[in-house]
Amino acid sequence: xxxxxxGSTGPSSPQSTESQSLGQxxxxxxxxxxxxxxxxxxxxxxxEFVSQLAQFSELDEMRKISSSQDSLExxxxxxxxxxxxxxxxxxxxxxxxxxxxxxxxxxxxTFSLGADAKDVQVRIYDSQGGLVATLRESNLPxxxxxxxxxxxxxxxxxxxxxxxxxxxxxxxxxxxNPIAAATVGSGIVQEVTFQNGIPYLCVGGLxxxxxxxxxxxxxx
Numbered sequence: 001x002x003x004x005x006x007g008s009t010g011p012s013s014p015q016s017t018e019s020q021s022l023g024q025x026x027x028x029x030x031x032x033x034x035x036x037x038x039x040x041x042x043x044x045x046x047x048e049f050v051s052q053l054a055q056f057s058e059l060d061e062m063r064k065i066s067s068s069q070d071s072l073e074x075x076x077x078x079x080x081x082x083x084x085x086x087x088x089x090x091x092x093x094x095x096x097x098x099x100x101x102x103x104x105x106x107x108x109x110t111f112s113l114g115a116d117a118k119d120v121q122v123r124i125y126d127s128q129g130g131l132v133a134t135l136r137e138s139n140l141p142x143x144x145x146x147x148x149x150x151x152x153x154x155x156x157x158x159x160x161x162x163x164x165x166x167x168x169x170x171x172x173x174x175x176x177n178p179i180a181a182a183t184v185g186s187g188i189v190q191e192v193t194f195q196n197g198i199p200y201l202c203v204g205g206l207x208x209x210x211x212x213x214x215x216x217x218x219x220x
Contacts, residue, residue: 084199091217096185114180
């Protein structure tokens with residue numbers, strides 16, 4: 001089970017800013033003290049003085065870059081989280097074999113074939129693992145394909161109830177050799193949560209990472 005946590009660290013605290021300022025003050029105080037207590041007969045060379053100032057300037061610039069990078073990462077994380085929330089109620093496709101079915105409505109099942117297929121079988125199972133329908137297609141080319149299930153049970157002819165279903169695809173070429181087939185799951189985004197800063201979408205009871213989403217459809 002995924003536990004919802006916040007993925008954003010927020011802006012820097014006043015304490016961290018104070019620590020950064022203290023570091024700069026210490027550096028300058030040490031430099032001034034060094035100048036005050038230097039040997040008059042062997043004063044600090046101008047090049048050495050400039051070198052120390054350059055080192056301080058370089059460190060300060062690196063600190064600023066690091067701070068800006070942290071702010072940018074926090075902003076991008078917040079933007080990513082906001083985008084995930086905007087998917088609530090939308091139909092999405094992802095790598096998988098589950099899909100949400102609405103009673104009395106057809107369901108479009110999507111898959112990808114690794115080569116041209118002579119025969120294709122799509123088997124549909126309910127949430128209990130029972131086979132409810134088998135679709136047969138022939139002469140499908142390689143690539144992305146989709147078939148439509150009428151939403152009815154082959155055995156009884158009655159409409160299947162709403163719920164989460166899964167499907168499997170098997171395909172063979174003209175010589176009867178098996179062909180790789182990758183299924184594409186789909187469903188309506190019901191909930192959004194976060195784990196270690198990564199958005200996860202609840203689709204038909206299945207948690208899907210935002211990075212696994214392949215396609216976004218209209219409002220469900």
